[in-house]
Amino acid sequence: MDLRFTPEEEAFREEVRSFLRDKLPARLADKVRHDQRLTKADLEEWHRILNDRGWLASHWPVEYGGTGWSVVQRAIFEDEAAKAHAPRIVPFGVSMLGPVLIKYGTEEQRKTILPRILDGRDWWCQGYSEPGAGSDLASLKTSAVRDGDHYIVNGQKTWTTLGQFANRIFCLVRTDPAAKAQEGISFLLIDMDTPGIEVRPIMLLDGEAEVNEVFFTDVRVPVSNLVGEENKGWTYAKYLLTYERTNIAGVGSSIAAFERLQSLAGSIRRDGRPLADDPLFAARMARVEIELANMATTNMRVVAAAAGGGAPGAESSMLKIKGTEIRQAITALTRRAYGPYAQPFIPEALEEGYNGEPVGPEDAGAAAPAYFNNRKLSIFGGSNEVQRNIISKMIVGL
Template identity: 75%
Template sequence: MDLDFTEKDEAFREEVRAFLKDKLPARLSDKVRQGQHLSKADMEEWHAILNDRGWLAPHWPEERGGTNWSVVQSFIFETETALAHAPRIVPFGVSMLGPVLNKFGTEEQKNYWLPRILDGSDWWCQGYSEPGAGSDLASLKTSAVREGDHYIVNGQKTWTTLAQYANKIFCLVRTSKEGKKQEGISFLLIDMDTPGLEVRPIKLLDGDHEVNEVWFSDVKVPVENLVGEENKGWTCAKYLLSYERTNIAGVGSSMAAFERLKEVARTTRRGDAALMEDPLFAARMAEIEIDLENMRTTNLRVLDSVGRGQTPMAESSMLKIRGTEIRQKITALMRRAAGRYAQPFLEEALESGFNGEPVGPDWAAPVASQYFNYRKLSIFGGSNEVQREIIGKSMMGL
């Protein structure tokens, strides 16, 4: 695979930059750059802008609304949007369910659900993790019993990101207890307005309502909402997780965050010298920069495999491990750069329109929030310890 950018790629980069300059609202990029909370309306606005341009789902087939971009073009787009501080597209519909439907869905499911993902009619959330079934996802217990032309779903999902905004949820459910635990799992699409479904908020350390519990009590789901074969949902789950882990790695976001860190290190002083001139701090930054370049190459390889219809489980696991570790290192260095201003934390300072007195420099306001919030990155989407097991089994035969 050629990793060099061609003249065509460079022309595409300029096209993306021009689009971002013209179409990315400054108030959205300012909120992202300052680490402020994005509202549902903010996320929907950027979703609609990209959909109107035809750039919302680059990894979908072209006939379904994809872009037919090359691997390098997809990478350029992700990187440039991150560097421009554009909001990240909510991944559950576009980047997770969409690929699953394109590969495993019936024509009827594709024709109905895919356009609704693109035009924003449906906001999806992910029903995977359960109490006692997070990294060991195959241990899930939420049950779906078929009764005529419906499944009756009972159980609980947890850590369900942005479920408070969603009108749909895709779920892994247990439809059989026979055989290995992976063999009795099915993949269902469920309407959040169905009687018996309840969403309960979980507040995080920074006070943000990002995740939730979702409870199912005799929830009726039409049989036609089954994706793939009954009891074969683990195949869909593994395919989806390769996309999720690549998204969690956040190569473009890490590059943008590192550029921000360099800016802070150049302008923040410790005594008579800039922080960038501190040998230990500079060495830590150099280590991150080297890791970022290595991760960039791995990301291109994963995108290339996906583009050729493969499911790069080991490679996406590598990307997830390194990507989450790098993002945690960047937030740790930002915390060091903030010094004493990293200790105070004002939740309201992360809301648009905050008029109070800043605690330290403007860039320090989200440092504590991001540092603590990003501790989760190496856990969700399959903990990094589990990713190492996947790598060992698939590449070393362990």
């Protein structure tokens, strides 16, 4: 297995870097670099810039508006965008629903929905988790009962990321309550402005309402909004989660964050010397750096295998576990580096245009909120404990 990039791939990397230099607004890059909060308008702006270039849906087939890139090109783009501090592409429509519709949806669904994802007319959110059905997703209770040409949906979803911005939601619903846990589940597309839907924000540890509860009370959904076959939604859910878990690894984002940590450790002084020279702190950084290098190599192996026609299986779970642990370790070390200056919490300092007096070094105020927010990484997308069960089943046969 050759993990080196070809001359053509390196030329593509330079094309990506040139695009990012020319088209990534400095204002957005600065907000990402300094862990400031991105608004809906910020995320839509970057979405629009990428779509104008034809680079938004990098993993979609060309006939549906995708790029036609190889898996190696996609990996290069994701790494370079992260290193340039580009905002993330909101994944729910482009990276999650899109691939499901392309593989399992009807031609009418693909023709109608995919262009609206690309041009930003539809902002999708994900209706998977429920109270009592998070990592054990198969225990979901939200029901969809057939009534002529509609389903009547009742239930509750929780931890719905950016649901306050969404006008549409894709949901897992139970259509056969008598079936076994993983059976009797269907994949349904729902307009958020349908009567009977209520969205309530959930305030997180970092002081932001990034996630929400969504309540469904006698919500009527056309049967034509069903994706694939009734009661086969678990198959589509697993397909979607493979994309989600691989992306959660965030190799490029971790590399960019670690480089910022290295710079920080070189500039902050303790007892008259750079923090990077402190033996204990240096050892902690070295461990993260080694694990990050190993994860990057593993990620490239997965990319190389996919380029040869392979499909990620347990590797997605491995990357999810290690990637989230590394990102949590980096935010923990960043908070430790700032020391007591990371303690004061001034929410306004995370907003664009804040000009108040800083407490300590620049960006210290974002260290604790970033640390607390990233505690979720090892839980969402299937908790890391669940991922270990998947690995033991797929590889060890337990």
